[in-house]
Amino acid sequence: xxxxxxxxxxxxxxxxxxxxxxxxxxxxxxxxxxxxxxxxxxxxxxxxxxxxxxxxxxxxxxxxxxxxxxxxxxxxxxxxxxxxxxxxxxxxxxxxxxxxxxxxxxxxxxxxxxxxxxxxxxxxxxxxxxxxxxxxxxxxxxxxxxxxxxxxx
Numbered sequence: 727x728x729x730x731x732x733x734x735x736x737x738x739x740x741x742x743x744x745x746x747x748x749x750x751x752x753x754x755x756x757x758x759x760x761x762x763x764x765x766x767x768x769x770x771x772x773x774x775x776x777x778x779x780x781x782x783x784x785x786x787x788x789x790x791x792x793x794x795x796x797x798x799x800x801x802x803x804x805x806x807x808x809x810x811x812x813x814x815x816x817x818x819x820x821x822x823x824x825x826x827x828x829x830x831x832x833x834x835x836x837x838x839x840x841x842x843x844x845x846x847x848x849x850x851x852x853x854x855x856x857x858x859x860x861x862x863x864x865x866x867x868x869x870x871x872x873x874x875x876x877x878x879x
Contacts (some may be wrong), residue, residue, distance in 0.1 A: 730810035731845055733800075741768070741798055743805035755878070759818070760806055762874040766865060767791035776867040780830030783869055786855040792822060792839030795872035799840065800847060803876055806819035816846050817854040818875040825864040833858040840872045 733740065746752050746763060752824030754761045767775035779788040799820075807813040824830070837858040845852040855873075864871050 728808075729847060730804075732849075736846065738776075738797070738847070739770075740801040740804065741770070741772075741794075743801040744768075744798070749866040751801050753820065755806065756877045757847075758812075758815075760801050760803065760876040760878055762802045762806075762876070764871040764879060765795045765802065765858065766821070766868040767794050767870040768868075769794060771815045774866055777825070777867050777869050778827050778830075778834060779824050779829035779832075779869055785832045785835050785864065788796040788824065788826075788869055789839035791868075791870040792824075792836050793821070794839075795845050795870055796840035796843035799844070799872060799874045802834065803874075804836065807878075813878050815877040816851040817848055817859075818877055819855045820844065820872055820874050821857045821859070822870065823859050823861050823864060823871045825862070825867070825869050826860045830860065833860050836870060839870075844874075 774790040777783050824833045824836045
């Protein structure tokens with residue numbers, strides 16, 4: 727089954743791949759690597775998911791915010807591959823940033839939202855290395871940001 731078919735089977739609705747709002751590109755291919763710029767937490771209505779995890783959001787709510795980042799990553803990958811996800815060989819790495827209180831220590835559980843989604847869609851090819859980092863602030867006050875590196879066939 728293709729990755730596109732898998733997305734349909736799972737009834738996953740990918741958001742539009744948003745254009746960057748700064749001086750950078752959303753994706754860049756170098757050799758056989760596809761780099762995806764950080765995708766911020768945006769809900770299905772297009773609203774930013776904001777706030778500090780550990781104060782304004784629970785771990786579970788932040789997990790869902792990271793899952794939304796993962797959906798945006800897959801949308802960017804699909805756009806970079808001109809709609810053909812069969813060009814993906816594997817996900818190499820995700821780096822997740824969690825806007826959290828200084829005493830919050832469950833960043834890995836939050837970033838599992840993005841990791842689980844990528845693994846669900848890409849199966850074994852979706853298993854990746856990862857970093858889950860706490861930060862005291864993220865752009866526009868969002869709760870989570872995740873970037874990615876994929877290997878192309």
